[in-house]
Amino acid sequence: MATDTEPGRRHRRCCAQDTPATGTPSWCQQHSEEVCESCLVKTTLTAENAVEANKLSNNYKFGFKKWKSHVTARPWEDRSEIVKELYSDLNIVRGSAGSTLTCGNVLYLLLFGWWLSLLYVLVAAVMFITVMGAPYGRLCWDLAGYFLWPFGKVIQKVEVPKSQQACEAGVGESSALLGGPTALRWRPRCWVGTGSWHRASTAVWLCLGYPVLALAHGLVCVTAWLLIVLIPVAKLSARAASRVLLLPPERVLTRGLRMTEVPLEGEVMLCCYRAANPYYYKYAVHGINVFAVNLLPLVLVTLVLGYVDSPNHLTGSAVKFTLALLSIMPLSYYIGMAIASISAQSNFAVGAVVNATFGSITELTFYITALIKGSREGNRCYAEVVKSALTGTLVGCVLFVPGLCMVIGGIRHQEQRFNSRSAGVSSALLFLSVGGELGTGLSLSHQGGSPPRALS
Secondary structure, eight states: OEEEEOTTSSSOOBOSSOOOTTSOOOBOSSSSSSOOGGGOOOEEEEOSSHHHHHHHHHHEETTEEOOOTTTTSOOGGGSOHHHHHHTOOTTOOOSOOOOOOOHHHHHHIIIIIHHHHHHHHHHHHHHHHTSTTHHHHHHHHHHHHHHHSOBTEEEEEOOOOHHHHHHHHHTTOOOOTTSOOOOOOOOOGGGTTTTGGGOHHHHHIIIIIHHHHHHHHHHHHHHHHHHSTTHHHHHHHHHHHHTGGGSOGGGEEEEEOOSSOOOOSSEEEEEESOSOOGGGGGOEETTEEHHHHHHTHHHHHHHHHHHHOTTOSSSOHHHHHHHHHHHHHHHHHHHHHHHHHHHHTSOHHHHHHHHHHHTTHHHHHHHHHHHHHHHHHTOTHHHHHHHHHHHHHHHIIIIIHHHHHHHHHHHHOSOOOOOHHHHHHHHHHHHHHHHHHHHHHHHHHHTTOOOOSSOO
């Protein structure tokens, strides 16, 4: 079975020749840096079935297998419109978006809107006092009204006429005395061709106004990202700090939209209608769920407190235990995603071995550490904790988790399918473990000993 793909869609293009799936295609010698339309040919990959063909087409580029953390994710075309909306940029103007007076928008006003707008007013006053920064003062005054209630409003990037661009480019123009090349000065990409990089007002703005507003938007961005449901606010603040505030003031236009009004001129940079979306618990960053991403910094905090504050002067044992418990969650999630990625990009034998060895690495680390500490201190309580944890793990994985999945799945689906072979293996292992425990208990009882209370 064969499938056609286009290698090098995101990077360089291959030469116009067909190569096998495991070979390394040669580079285009004439068009190594730019995209060449004549080199856009399809490479034929030969595979045994549709699964292997999909694996080869997705995991091989230029003969090398790619590592993808989201290899088991659903295709973009099969996802719902709700999930697709989570990843959309805040520059889409809708004809009719309904009322903007929602609970999430009011929450934005109470948490961020009022003090962010007040900060813009104060920065505008400072810019007006400096006189040279008056253009940026007017910009801050307009943005103060926008960030107080940004919903149903739009920020556009106004195009500067070519005549004005040529005039600005000629201001301050200099050339070498001997006709040599003119020295290039660094300036942001959004200022190229506008002549804004050598203005006195820009220097005042970058020294007095922009750092304060960038810090405020960074605080809003981090806070809204941690709250998850307010991720649109985080995107709004990040784009405002990285793009809007770095533009010349004459190129930024703030306006409100009616229900059917669509701006026709200029690039739409910001357009937001909702501050909160409850479906952002499905949001993923490079295939990793947003909850795991937000909990990942706790790993570093836990390690620092564990090694620096050993005598518990800064925090207590209960706080450290809670942080350690929370930091295990993202690590376990990453381990599970890595195992799934390796299994999807390899054969069944390798996937089974990796799943059997690294699938329980978190529990094994906990059990081994507890047993070693118990043997050093001569305390048998650690062994009892390990026995109880092993019993809970077996009961939870074999009985509780499958039963809970069946109950939750039955609420939505009338018919559910399962792998009969896997269920048979699990049932056989369960009967073997029960039989082993029962036989050991009966043997000890017959010999006059005490039966085991947990796993022996």
